Amino acid sequence: MSTVNIKIEGIPYQVESGLTILEAAKKCGYEIPSLCAFNHGECNQGSCRVCLVEATGARGLVASCVYPVNEGMEIRISAPKAIEARRRSVELLLSNHNKNCQQCDKNGSCELLYVAQLTGAREEAFAGAHSEVHIDRLAPAIVRDTSKCILCGRCIERCKNAHGLGILGFENRGFKTFVSPAENRNFNDSPCIQCGQCVNVCPTGALMEHSEIDKVDAAFKAGKHVIVQAAPAVRASLGEEFGYPIGTPVTGKMIAALRRLGFEKVYDVNFGADLTIMEEGTELLHRLTEGGVLPMITSCSPGWVNYAEYNYGDLLPHLSSCKSPHEMQGAIIKSYWAQEKGIAPEDIFVVSVMPCTAKKFEKQREQLKVNGIPDVDAVITTRELGRMIKRSGILFDRLPDEEWDQDIMGDYSGAGVIFGVTGGVMEAALRTVYFKLTGKEYGKVEFTEVRGHDAGIREAAIDIDGTVVNVAIASGMKSAKILLDEIREGKSKYQFIEIMGCPGGCINGGGQSYVRPVFLPKESDDILDTYKEKRAKALYSEDERQVIRQSHNNPQIVELYEKYLGEPNSHKAHELLHTTYAAREGFNEI
Amino acid sequence: MAKINEAAKQQILEICNRYKDEPTPLIMILSDIQNEYGYIPLEVQEIVSKETGISVAEIYGVVTFYSFFSLTPKGKYVIGCCLGTACYVKGGQQVIDKFSEILGIAPGETTSDGLFTLDALRCIGACGIAPAITINGTVYPKMSVGQVPQVVAEYKAKEGVPA
16 A cells, blocks of 8 residues: 655644545544535535645645545645635535525434534525525425535435436536436436435435325324334334444334334334245245246335336346235235224224335335225334434433234244345245245254345355255345346346345335434444444344244244135235236336 | 337437447537437437436436537527627627517527527637627627617528518
8 A cells, every 4th residue: 555645734644645635634533524525435526615625736725525635745624714715615505505404304414504513604694596496295205305405416426326327417507507307307207216315315405205204193193093013124223313323223112112102003014024035935936846937036125126117127027926024014904903903994004114215105006005005004214213203202212122012913033134134035035945945944044145234246056955046136226237137138047036225225225314424423434334234233133132033933924824814825815915016117208 | 208200219329329439428429419300308318328328317417508409399590699708798688689579589499480499609709700699500790689680581581481
């Protein structure tokens, strides 16, 4: 590693060559106020001009996020000119910003507000005209409000990096520039998969999840039986809303909080995950033994399903016909559970807490209704649950650890928990498929060869008593595309593929807590590289703690089939737990 | 959204193919399409996106960034009035206003008979003959408000349209 000698504020340092001033300064113990730069240059447009510093050898001030260090460079962050310029940059951004911070859900995680305070931006320093505002509230998952956009381009880069999509772009020029899907369309009328990755990186309130807290409130007010179910990945992130270190599992406290919010029953979507494995595992076995369409691809991730419907309409028969776990569980709550409790399905309101914004879209799909009644009525994200807990005055860290409601669908296996991380559905399915094929449990329990916590493709050849099943796992559509193109060209060697929409799986979903280093002073400097692994560990540790580790050994699942569904893939199961897909036009006529 | 006919589609594919070895082919492709068809609607951008791997939003961004590119069909005669600094101080704004008045359209619009499109241009590099206008590439130097009706009348006469 070659190094260069630099000085910051007159003090000599030796740093790696090739770093930007911003990165080098961080290593030397200086956090230069910055805004648009994100995640080691994932977005590095130098567009906001907040990180200006004085550096020898440069004409004028330089944007430290894009300017590289070189030998002998003397950097002054505290030069009066630089301090003034940084403040002015922020003031200019604020002059065209909708400053309704009190009503903004990003408040508390807003990086613009943070740098405004940091640089001492003055009120209305540059009062003047505002750009025309475009607001899109039509999509169920994401809300776009250009009045809060600072044109940093992070969302554009994230969509390209995670999915190779680039749904968002800069439109027009100069003062009229705004960020939007082509033609200023709403997210529904463009091939957006509504995953929410753009929301996760937006520094301001310009991109937000479409909140459904009001719907939940209305259901309580209407006197419905409001049932809540929380997805596995939520417990690995919710603690972050309350200052816990990233990767702290908070299952018990989350259950306690949900109960205090007034939900009639607090269920774990892991039961639905176990049910999914029973159905999907059986479906895979049928396809393997009876010559069905292979490879079979998982269908739990609604972002991925959206992508498939927009871009690979010809490959839809490869998708498992299984509904996603929370939809399955919703359908069971409104049928089996309703019947057992003697409650009419239309009086039940099912709320899913999800790490995901695309689930908001999924729940309103026509294909996910039984007799016109949706399986799930509202989807709130991890972040929205955090807000609901805070507004109710619940001190999260003082909550006791409580247990899920245990009447009909409280039990779950470790296999269900790991659904929240890329490779988890695959591993859970293999545990059950192994048993179904061989009649005995897999001795090691864990199929660690399919594990990971990041984007990219993993593959394994699983030997099940002489039958070799070739499997592959991808998360993020950029990786998925490679596997899908292989299938399209007839070159795929796999029998079973797991695809998750977000890179790393649900632990990194678009509804999870924001990971913004400036608001996480206690986390390590490399937190943007390690948070997915930390959250994944939280889930794997819960799997290890479970006595039952395979879905088919969950006693309540066994009971559900005995009492109600018959057997996996039965007629009844198909009616309630399976769905269909339809190819969609990306840019439809509007 | 499959309104575009097969022949046009083939030609667009051919245009994309022309620049397949260029490291940054987008503007060249869009220029050729603009010249060939007079506009670049979204469905054409989708084809270009598929061929080049550049996202539709990014292509749309380029099309809306440069005033040379158009999303809607242009008229037979495109009147471009320069509003660069020199032309502006020499009365370019009054010239474009007069065209607007006579043709009954705002800058950026096309007359209902499809004959004229009125465009406001940034500097066209003809500051020495300001205020300048161009009509389908022909430059008219030192325009005055008084000349505008005559210029319009000439083109209308050419087309056999009563003034």
